[in-house]
Amino acid sequence: MSIEIRQLTHIYDASTPWETIALDRIDLTISKGTVFGLVGGIGSGKSTLASLMAGLGTPAHGSITIDGEPPDPGRNVGILFQQPEDFFFEKTLFEDMASGLLHLGLTEEEVHKRIHSTLDLLGLDHQILDRSPFHLNRGTLRLAAFATVLTMRPGYLILDEPTASLDPKSRKRLVEVIKRISGDIAIIYISHRLQEVVAVSEYLAVLEQGKVAFTGTVPGYLDWATGQDAWEYLPVLNQVMYGLQRLGFDVDLNVACLEDAVEQIRLSLERT
Numbered sequence: 332m333s334i335e336i337r338q339l340t341h342i343y344d345a346s347t348p349w350e351t352i353a354l355d356r357i358d359l360t361i362s363k364g365t366v367f368g369l370v371g372g373i374g375s376g377k378s379t380l381a382s383l384m385a386g387l388g389t390p391a392h393g394s395i396t397i398d399g400e401p402p403d404p405g406r407n408v409g410i411l412f413q414q415p416e417d418f419f420f421e422k423t424l425f426e427d428m429a430s431g432l433l434h435l436g437l438t439e440e441e442v443h444k445r446i447h448s449t450l451d452l453l454g455l456d457h458q459i460l461d462r463s464p465f466h467l468n469r470g471t472l473r474l475a476a477f478a479t480v481l482t483m484r485p486g487y488l489i490l491d492e493p494t495a496s497l498d499p500k501s502r503k504r505l506v507e508v509i510k511r512i513s514g515d516i517a518i519i520y521i522s523h524r525l526q527e528v529v530a531v532s533e534y535l536a537v538l539e540q541g542k543v544a545f546t547g548t549v550p551g552y553l554d555w556a557t558g559q560d561a562w563e564y565l566p567v568l569n570q571v572m573y574g575l576q577r578l579g580f581d582v583d584l585n586v587a588c589l590e591d592a593v594e595q596i597r598l599s600l601e602r603t
């Protein structure tokens with residue numbers, strides 16, 4: 332049960348002066364039951380890869396299969412776009428959330444049930460369902476967009492910068508929900524917030540100019556980044572731990588949050 336990406340290449344504006352090789356012979360395997368982080372600089376190809384995995388667009392070369400089948404948006408894969416606010420167009424949020432589910436052939440009762448239970452999962456006020464999406468603030472709209480994708484119960488869920496424009500509280504809630512649901516499905520988590528990616532993911536890939544620069548476990552990633560002094564890929568907390576290691580402290584580099592880091596330092600001080 333996995334997404335298999337083989338030799339995937341994607342070119343925008345091929346054979347024109349604007350030709351861009353956005354993805355260059357990508358090989359990746361993303362298994363069910365994991366959170367898979369995808370990081371990389373601006374324009375490194377993350378959103379392009381996300382769209383192709385979600386079955387939107389055809390790659391120039393190579394293949395993507397999901398449990399052996401081609402990606403089928405809304406059925407075997409769901410995506411939360413980088414700017415999900417652009418994808419609301421109905422009069423009320425409820426109508427927007429319901430349209431995809433009705434399209435899947437669910438009854439009205441099932442649609443209601445799914446929508447309300449998903450809002451509960453995210454701690455969202457049910458009253459927003461009657462409001463126009465255009466009257467909701469950006470943070471609420473982003474959570475609503477996340478809820479919309481979740482109602483589809485995708486086995487593979489791609490989240491492109493899901494916490495951008497969220498306040499710290501909403502961000503925390505979204506990360507908690509991701510952790511809770513990730514046992515049964517695969518989540519592909521794309522973000523510039525490295526601390527968040529490291530905290531939430533088990534596996535990770537780094538894209539650099541359309542190529543896979545690293546893929547492996549999170550501890551493997553931290554070793555990779557420190558091994559080549561790639562500070563830009565290390566979350567600040569892990570940079571601190573690395574700095575302490577260099578000063579002779581016996582601390583683990585692989586910390587996911589401030590509490591972990593403090594505990595590591597406390598234990599190290601006790602040992603000396």
Ligand SMILES: Nc1ncnc2c1ncn2[C@@H]1O[C@H](COP(=O)(O)OP(=O)(O)OP(=O)(O)O)[C@@H](O)[C@H]1O
Pocket residue numbers: 343344351352353371372373374375376377378379380413
């Ligand atoms: N629709 C498009 N038409 C032409 N070129 C595009 C298009 N979308 C992306 N590109 C180019 O493809 C490359 C990869 O872009 P992509 O949006 O996938 O990167 P990204 O890693 O998601 O970046 P960001 O961190 O800014 O979200 C960039 O050079 C970008 O300019």
Ligand SMILES: [Mg+2]
Pocket residue numbers: 377378379413491
């Ligand atoms: Mg992007």
